[in-house]
Amino acid sequence: MADMVVLVVAALFLAMGGSINAAVVEHTFLVSEVTLRHLCRDTVATVVNGQLPGPALEVTEGDSVVVHVVNQSPFGVTIHWHGVKQRLTCWADGAGMVTQCPIAPNTTFTYRFDVVGQEGTLWWHAHISTLRATMHGAIIIRPKSGSYPFPKPHQDVPIVIADFWQNDLRQVQKDLELWIADGDHSKDGPASATINGKIGDLYNCSGVAQDDTFVLDVEPGKTYMLRLANAALSNEYYFKVAGHRLTVVGSDANYLRPYNATGDVVAIAPGETLDVLMVADAPPCHSYYMVALGTQSPPPAPQTATRLARGIVRYPDSHGEAMEPQMPDQHDRTTSFHFHGNMTGYPNNPLLPQVRGHVHDKFFLTLGMGTIRNHTVHVANINNVSFHLPQGRSLLEARYHGAELVTATEEMSARPPLEFDYTDPVLINFFNRSAKLLELEPSRRATTMRHIAYNSTVEVVFQSTTLMEDSPNPMHLHGHDFFVLAQGIGNYDAARDTASYNLVDPPVKNTVMVTGLGWAAVRFVADNPGNWFLHCHYEFHMGMGMATVFEVGNGPTPETALPPPPADLPRCDRSIAYE
Ligand SMILES: *[C@@H]1O[C@H](CO)[C@@H](O)[C@H](O)[C@H]1NC(C)=O
Ligand SMILES: *[C@@H]1O[C@H](CO)[C@@H](O)[C@H](O)[C@H]1NC(C)=O
Ligand SMILES: *[C@@H]1O[C@H](CO)[C@@H](O)[C@H](O)[C@H]1NC(C)=O
Ligand SMILES: *[C@@H]1O[C@H](CO)[C@@H](O)[C@H](O)[C@H]1NC(C)=O
Ligand SMILES: *[C@@H]1O[C@H](CO)[C@@H](O)[C@H](O)[C@H]1NC(C)=O
Ligand SMILES: *[C@@H]1O[C@H](CO)[C@@H](O)[C@H](O)[C@H]1NC(C)=O
Ligand SMILES: *[C@@H]1O[C@H](CO)[C@@H](O)[C@H](O)[C@H]1NC(C)=O
Ligand SMILES: *[C@@H]1O[C@H](CO)[C@@H](O)[C@H](O)[C@H]1NC(C)=O
Ligand SMILES: [Cu+2]
Numbered sequence: 001m002a003d004m005v006v007l008v009v010a011a012l013f014l015a016m017g018g019s020i021n022a023a024v025v026e027h028t029f030l031v032s033e034v035t036l037r038h039l040c041r042d043t044v045a046t047v048v049n050g051q052l053p054g055p056a057l058e059v060t061e062g063d064s065v066v067v068h069v070v071n072q073s074p075f076g077v078t079i080h081w082h083g084v085k086q087r088l089t090c091w092a093d094g095a096g097m098v099t100q101c102p103i104a105p106n107t108t109f110t111y112r113f114d115v116v117g118q119e120g121t122l123w124w125h126a127h128i129s130t131l132r133a134t135m136h137g138a139i140i141i142r143p144k145s146g147s148y149p150f151p152k153p154h155q156d157v158p159i160v161i162a163d164f165w166q167n168d169l170r171q172v173q174k175d176l177e178l179w180i181a182d183g184d185h186s187k188d189g190p191a192s193a194t195i196n197g198k199i200g201d202l203y204n205c206s207g208v209a210q211d212d213t214f215v216l217d218v219e220p221g222k223t224y225m226l227r228l229a230n231a232a233l234s235n236e237y238y239f240k241v242a243g244h245r246l247t248v249v250g251s252d253a254n255y256l257r258p259y260n261a262t263g264d265v266v267a268i269a270p271g272e273t274l275d276v277l278m279v280a281d282a283p284p285c286h287s288y289y290m291v292a293l294g295t296q297s298p299p300p301a302p303q304t305a306t307r308l309a310r311g312i313v314r315y316p317d318s319h320g321e322a323m324e325p326q327m328p329d330q331h332d333r334t335t336s337f338h339f340h341g342n343m344t345g346y347p348n349n350p351l352l353p354q355v356r357g358h359v360h361d362k363f364f365l366t367l368g369m370g371t372i373r374n375h376t377v378h379v380a381n382i383n384n385v386s387f388h389l390p391q392g393r394s395l396l397e398a399r400y401h402g403a404e405l406v407t408a409t410e411e412m413s414a415r416p417p418l419e420f421d422y423t424d425p426v427l428i429n430f431f432n433r434s435a436k437l438l439e440l441e442p443s444r445r446a447t448t449m450r451h452i453a454y455n456s457t458v459e460v461v462f463q464s465t466t467l468m469e470d471s472p473n474p475m476h477l478h479g480h481d482f483f484v485l486a487q488g489i490g491n492y493d494a495a496r497d498t499a500s501y502n503l504v505d506p507p508v509k510n511t512v513m514v515t516g517l518g519w520a521a522v523r524f525v526a527d528n529p530g531n532w533f534l535h536c537h538y539e540f541h542m543g544m545g546m547a548t549v550f551e552v553g554n555g556p557t558p559e560t561a562l563p564p565p566p567a568d569l570p571r572c573d574r575s576i577a578y579e
Contacts, residue, residue: 022060027065033074039192060142082124082139120253159226161228161230164192257344287318364416381443386544423517453553460522478510
């Protein structure tokens with residue numbers, strides 16, 4: 001295990017209008033394999049600095065971040081700074097084969113970027129293959145002024161929800177690329193959920209309870225800011241603390257108008273973050289479980305074992321059994337839909353006037369599953385095309401150097417090729433496929449991209465489909481935040497649904513949870529040149545092709561154009577295994 005090297009170097013930047021203070025936050029991320037012992041078994045995992053979760057990046061808004069990644073693992077790796085806007089630093093976005101080739105074993109690469117105009121919680125994770133299961137950590141961004149739009153909390157508490165796998169994840173990934181539709185996948189699943197890397201107290205090893213529990217010690221009367229991130233590969237989670245009110249004040253490093261979560265339960269999709277205030281005002285003679293419960297679609301969708309992790313909120317005088325919270329049902333979709341629907345932002349966002357004005361590009365994107373090779377191999381897709389990563393060179397390098405790719409790219413269509421009843425329940429059952437499903441499921445693979453002119457206002461309506469399953473889709477865009485204008489159940493109808501758009505105070509997010517039987521509408525301003533991945537944050541949907549890329553053009557001036565790549569950008573070496 002290597003020690004984390006953290007240097008905070010004060011630096012003075014001369015800006016046009018005078019001088020401002022900003023710091024450089026510098027870390028070394030040593031990537032290596034460690035053996036974790038959980039549930040009676042040793043599991044080899046690729047981690048950063050010997051830790052799971054990895055080190056938290058703590059910055060003040062306006063800081064510069066420098067992270068030296070030293071790869072001592074046997075795999076090519078990249079690290080994505082999820083939600084960091086990366087203005088003019090697309091090269092540091094870390095999306096494998098989209099913005100860079102992987103950092104080869106025994107080599108290093110330094111990520112350099114600024115964190116500007118965002119406050120709250122984000123997270124970082126590996127963005128190549130399934131390595132993010134064990135390579136992830138929180139990013140905490142504090143306001144430069146020291147003041148929040150709510151009373152300053154007593155303490156920050158990062159809460160990273162994830163899942164713990166005992167399968168060989170590289171094999172799981174390979175299986176995805178050739179997912180045999182009728183194969184046996186019952187063993188493909190995490191062994192448990194985790195809170196801050198700990199599996200809790202619900203699992204036994206040879207009949208002996210494991211006690212590996214995250215404990216938050218609180219002082220009565222104080223307010224705690226729970227900084228939640230969902231790093232799980234595959235599940236949305238409900239999170240609740242027995243006996244405590246949860247007030248939501250931010251998400252995806254944007255402030256929200258504070259609201260009390262109905263039933264004091266919050267819903268967090270993979271990729272999402274939430275800032276939640278919790279006042280330690282419960283009777284201090286008890287301790288209280290915090291529970292993270294994975295959700296899943298009801299049958300006929302295939303069922304997995306319940307995913308559940310517990311931590312404890314402990315008061316100085318706690319004794320006896322901890323109190324348990326009443327959780328929603330794991331099949332409950334309504335609580336999540338309303339939880340997300342209750343988010344509103346602040347009306348003073350500088351991009352809102354542009355978002356209210358003329359929309360240059362409108363996309364209607366269907367999200368679903370399909371098959372290739374005469375119904376035998378399962379894929380996920382957007383507008384009926386399953387995204388295929390390019391080989392040998394990243395999309396951004398191909399663009400920058402004007403080079404051809406081995407695999408040609410094609411323009412992603414603005415609308416799906418066919419109109420059908422996207423949320424028809426007859427399509428869900430893939431164990432016993434209807435004639436309609438057999439007709440609609442054939443899909444194909446391609447590397448799709450869509451060119452967007454600099455400074456365009458873009459609208460994307462995401463429509464989940466019930467093709468072979470009715471799971472929700474947490475859609476994540478790199479390099480930009482978007483305004484979530486509306487969501488609904490059933491099939492989107494522009495004539496009817498644009499009337500429901502919130503153009504007054506929409507929440508600003510980088511990940512939108514698109515409900516399984518419905519749609520969500522977002523808009524953003526394409527003010528950041530680069531090649532930006534747009535994908536579902538369910539690892540398996542992404543791995544199976546539910547993705548595409550927005551290629552945002554350069555602006556008219558050097559200050560609005562993508563600069564050259566850093567000198568140490570990893571070389572694309574075809575001999576390196578990218579999985
Ligand atoms: C990386 O370096 C180590 C130690 O020198 C060596 O054992 C290993 O084979 C190297 N790995 C690769 C892929 O070159
Ligand atoms: C663990 O053991 C306890 C006590 O024997 C039992 O009540 C519980 O159901 C077991 N849990 C699991 C996940 O096997
Ligand atoms: C949340 O609930 C508390 C206690 O009931 C109340 O004092 C507070 O005003 C509520 N906050 C919001 C934003 O509704
Ligand atoms: C907000 O939550 C409440 C209670 O769950 C729900 O009735 C309401 O429909 C939600 N609002 C939106 C816009 O989803
Ligand atoms: C596709 O699969 C069906 C059913 O297994 C089979 O009858 C048919 O011949 C196959 N078609 C092709 C072109 O391979
Ligand atoms: C498959 O579905 C059809 C109707 O859609 C039904 O008649 C048949 O019994 C189902 N078969 C099985 C094995 O469930
Ligand atoms: C997708 O395209 C294929 C081939 O063109 C077609 O057979 C299939 O019905 C389409 N499905 C959907 C959902 O658009
Ligand atoms: C972007 O577009 C808006 C609205 O059309 C315009 O006001 C603004 O000046 C443009 N910004 C740049 C940098 O081109
Ligand atoms: Cu998805």
